Amino acid sequence: MAGVTGIATGNDYTALITSIVNLEKSPKQTQLDTLSKSTTTKLTSLGQLKSAISDFQSALVALNSPSSFLARTAKSSDESIFKATATQSAAAGSYQVQVQQLAGTSKVALQSVASSTDVKFNSGTLKLSLGDSEVASIDIDPTNNTLAGVRDAINKQSSTSGITATIISDASGSRLVLNSTKSGDGNDIKVEVSGEGTNGDTSLSKLAFDPATAQSLASLTDADKAAGLGGYVTKAQSAKLTVDGLSVVSDTNTVTSAIEGVSINLTKVTAADTPVTLTVGRDEDGVKANVQKFVDAYNKLITYTNAQTKVTSVGEDKAPVTGPLVGDASIRSMLSAVRNEMVAPNANGGSFNSLASLGVTTKKDGTLEIDSDKLAKAVSSDFEGVSAYFTGDNGLASRLGGKLKAYTDADGILDQRTDILQRTLSSVDKQQSDLNLRIAALQDRLNKQFSTMDNLVAELTKTGNNLASQLASMPFANKNG
Structure with missing residues (x-):
């Protein structure tokens, strides 16, 4: 709303109205801002706390897994x-x-032809086999009777046949080279031709290959190579x-x-x-790694809760700086339950009754540290005893997981705390909206009141001026007393 400029009085009331409005709004606004900030900070802290607990639970699951000890x-x-x-x-x-x-796979080079593009094979059927097993039957007709067409037809079935084809050109011409994906004795590539027609310019039989009679390419004479004879590059073997x-x-x-x-x-x-x-x-190294992950996750949880519940003195005349979760009873209760389980005797029996006996001890700040040599000796000398300490329904990992479950489950303690804080923020939003409406109404009312007052002053001034003018025009007005 525009300000009120006092035309009659010559005063601008905008600043005065703003001051009155701010004085009315400031206490409640400060209260809402403080509540919103503290609630948001607590929400963030609880979310990070839940994440730290979740990491610790994941480490406990890995430590409690029998497969990690049976690996x-x-x-x-x-x-x-x-x-x-x-x-x-x-x-x-x-x-x-x-x-x-x-083990190796079969790779063969078929007989070469003069050109990879001009040659047209007779129609017929190519039967591809690996050893005694037929893997593909390919019909050759005018749609695929070139060297490239045959290659593409073979590769189209490669996912099921296990045979792929490519074209290689050398001094004798161009030829198909077939490669198998199946290794093992007897799984050599064989190509048989049947039902050959006469509608091409090159015999389809040039593509036939019998591993029983074929020679290796390396053993061919120069004359055989010049003639473009085929052979095997490698034989399948076990x-x-x-x-x-x-x-x-x-x-x-x-x-x-x-x-x-x-x-x-x-x-x-x-x-x-x-x-x-x-x-x-x-897998002793795997077990030691899981113990290290357990310690690291626990230390992360303790370090975070220490920071969030810490009270820091900043001087005699100043209020101490407090963490957002200071005084939170649920946090104290959770940490107490976890620590009690960590020092409780092992109900599974075995030679280890405490973390300290495995080389895991508590430092002054509440975090854990590992004596790597002592842990390695325990794992090496009594692998089953270490397993009994951590795993099973009565093992440390399961007991700790049970204590944390109430806090992280859906509708658990942390979720309930989060819901309460969310409702507080919703209440803050509602109160802020109400405050804004009330202040807007106050400002509108003040604007109207000061505007009315200014108009009244203008009317009174006008009336006074008229009276003065009338008095001045009276007969006695110009006579000396």
């Missing part, structure tokens, strides 16, 4: 020869592995190795049948009489 490792003494992985069913032990041969002197044959370089629960991924042949050691054991 096995498989280590090769020379990973350039092979790498290995192990499942829970693998038995701990050491094995000597000698790799004589890697991997061959020995494990502790026992012979093992595998169609692929991923060997899963040699040692129960162990997968060996071969990458290179070993030198003669130079076996590689494969060691299968418990």
Whole structure:
């Protein structure tokens, strides 16, 4: 609303009205601003607290997982020869592995033709096989009777046949090179031709290939190469190795049948009489890593709650600086429950009854620290005892998780606190809206009142001026007393 300029009085009442309005609004506005800021800060703090608790719970789940204690490792003494992985069913032990041969796939070069674009093959059918198994049957007709057309027809079925084709041109002309994705003895590529017609300029039989009679490309004479004869580049073969002197044959370089629960991924042949050691054991490093994650997540939770509930003195004449969650009973209750569980005896039995016996101790600020050597010794000497301390319904991880559940569940303690704070913010918004309406009404009323007053002064001034004029015109007005 525009200000009120006193035409009659010569005074601008805008500043006066603004001062009155601000004096009326300021106390309530300060109260609402303070409440809004503190409530928003608490909401943010509770959200970050819930995140810290969630991280701690995730660490507890990993620590309580039986699979983390049942996990096995498989280590090769020379990973350039092979790498290995192990499942829970693998038995701990050491094995000597000698790799004589890697598995390989079949790759063949078919007979060349004069040109990759001008040649038109006769119609017919190409049957592609891997060993004794037919994998594709391709009809050749005028729509695909070029070298490129045949290549595309083969590749169209590659997802099911396991055979891909490409065109390579050399001094003798152009030819199809076929590559298989299936390794193992006997899985060589074979191409048979049937039902050949006479509607092209080149015999379809040029594309036939029999691995039983074919030679390797490397063994062809110069005359054979100039004539464009086909041959195999590589033959399909199985991997061959020995494990502790026992012979093992595998169609692929991923060997899963040699040692129960162990997968060996071969990458290179070993030198003669130079076996590689494969060691299968418990995943002690994984367990130690999970204990470290547990400690890190707990320390994050404690560090955050310490900061949010801290009272900092800033001088005798000044109010202390307090964290947004100072005095929060639910936070104190949660931390007390967690700490009590961490010092409670282990109901599962076993040789470890406390975190300290595993090398995990509490510092002055309430956070934890790990004696890595003591933890490593405990895991190495009594793996089952460490597992019993942390896992199971009565293990530390499960007990701690149970204490935290009431705080982080849907409609749990933290959700209830969040709902209350959200309602407070909604109430602040409503009060702010009401205050704005009341102040607007006050300003409008003051504007009208001062405007009315100014008009009244103008009327009185006018009346006074008229009276003075009339008196001045009276007969006695010009006579001396």
